[in-house]
Amino acid sequence: MTTPNPTTRPTPPHRPIRVLVLGAGYAGALAANRLRRDPRVEVTVVNPQPFFVQRIRLHQWVARTADPQVGFDHVLASDIRVVVDTATRIDAARRRVDMASGAALDYDHLIYAVGTGAATPMIPGAAEHGFGVADWVAAQQLRDHLETLDRHEPVTVIGGGLTGVELAAELAERGFGVRLVGGGAVAGSVGPRARRALLVQLGRLGVEVLESGRVVDVTSTTVTVADGGQRRELPSATTVLTTGFEAPPLAEDSGLTTDELGRLCADVTLTSVDDPRIVGAGDAVSIDGMTLRMSCQAAQPLGAQAADAVLAHLDGVAAAEVDQAFVAQCTSVGRRAATLQFTRRDDSPARMVVTGRLAALAKETVCRGTVWNIHRESKTPGAFRWLRGGTRPSAGRPSSASATVVR
Structure with a gap:
């Protein structure tokens, strides 16, 4: 008797299932690659720049000590379509996204990963x-x-x-x-x-x-x-x-429910509270009952979980609740020093702290590792793993996960 392969998906239908990913940052790029686990899915990514921006190096870009630009050919799979444009409105009823260029893209499912900017x-x-x-x-x-x-x-x-x-x-x-x-x-x-x-x-x-x-x-x-x-x-x-972050007005302008920072409001499975075909990921999503620090440490696991939520919706099974843990907060202080604060899984500071050049080396390893994670996912969809058992939805909050087939 043959043992079923849990990563094997049904034979693709005649028309691919169109999944549109808005944003190609840490969450969006990883989600786009992971969606390719399902051969029915055709992935399109919309991003304002024609390259991946390593956001955690932007302070280095300003000081001319590093370049945060990474080519999409290095971080996205070759069969992912990239549209260099900016989404201006999501028409959830028609399942269409209007672009700044005047173009429009239709979708069957959408991952909202537009990130945040400075408040x-x-x-x-x-x-x-x-x-x-x-x-x-x-x-x-x-x-x-x-x-x-x-x-x-x-x-x-x-x-x-x-x-x-x-x-x-x-x-x-x-x-x-x-x-x-x-x-x-x-x-x-x-x-x-x-x-x-x-x-x-x-x-x-x-x-x-x-x-x-x-x-x-x-x-x-x-x-x-x-x-x-x-x-x-x-x-x-x-x-x-550098006084905080807020989301772009896209979700609010589209009539979707947002929080006080403009982030898309989602249930504990990252699914929009307004539309089961829209799933949030990264800094731009506010998850019912959870508070997560805006960081690549959270964004990449959220990107993976957003892709898994979409694939669950396609299979007609309940999407899993978000399970996110933290490891550390690492802060560079110039090019030769840093401070590495280890944390408990809920992101509260632990006792252990590493400083100086060793911490700077750890920080650089983290920066390189974020790109490596996305690159590996482009080659082996589903390879990314993350630490679980940390911050979870508050007790007593109901999940709106559903086993309804949404195609």
Whole structure:
């Protein structure tokens, strides 16, 4: 008796099942490759750039220490169609997506993996005079602007999260006079030992850290910082905003349910609460009952689970609930140092911390590994594995998973 192969799928129908993936970041690219486990599926990816952007290297791109561009021929399977365009509206009723170019694409199922960009804080002058680093376009604009400055000119980074720390360090190592304004805390997501190490490493690079300071006004040449009841106007040739993320307005503009950050609202199987043919993945999805840190560490497993959810829908079985665990938070501090904060599976800081060159090596390994994961999935769909048993949906939240065949 022959043992069934769990990865074997039925013979393809006469017309392929069209799955459209919006976004080719960490989640979207991995999901697109994984969908090829089912020979019935024809995959089309829509992405604004004609290449994969390694987002966790954007601060390096700004400082000219690395190139985050990776050719699609290296990370996507050759039979995946790539459309270089931007989705402007999802017509869920007609199963069609309108594009900025004026074209439209029809689909049978859709994976929503458009990612996020920088959220502009409610600071006077920030929108007009501040730069971002959270996406390719913003990073390119900042990089071009920095080329017009002389070395040692003052740069202000607003936001004490890990993105702000990494960017401040990279620019300081390049020779700019960098000020990091924490807004109340620097590296608040890591434990006290890792936080102390990060502050020491920033100090060695000459970064001025105003941890409790808050920027209350931005001009093209200054920032005003409030701290302890006092206000100081400080010179700033460039001001960069690293104060959080928000999703693009695509889901909201399409009449789909979103959260306060504009992310697509999905149930515990990543399926849209509005339409079972739409599945979310990565930073752009808000999962019922879960809070996940926006990161490639979460995005790639979510991409895999989104693809598996679509394939489950095609087979008429219930999609699995999201099961996502974390391992660590690794923060580069220039090219020669980093801090590696190990975490529990729920992403809370553990006691173990590694610093210095060993941590920098670990960070570089992680950066390369994210691309390798996607590349391997393009060659062997279903090969990607992730750590489970971590953050799960809150108890008592019902799953809307269904065994209904959706084709």
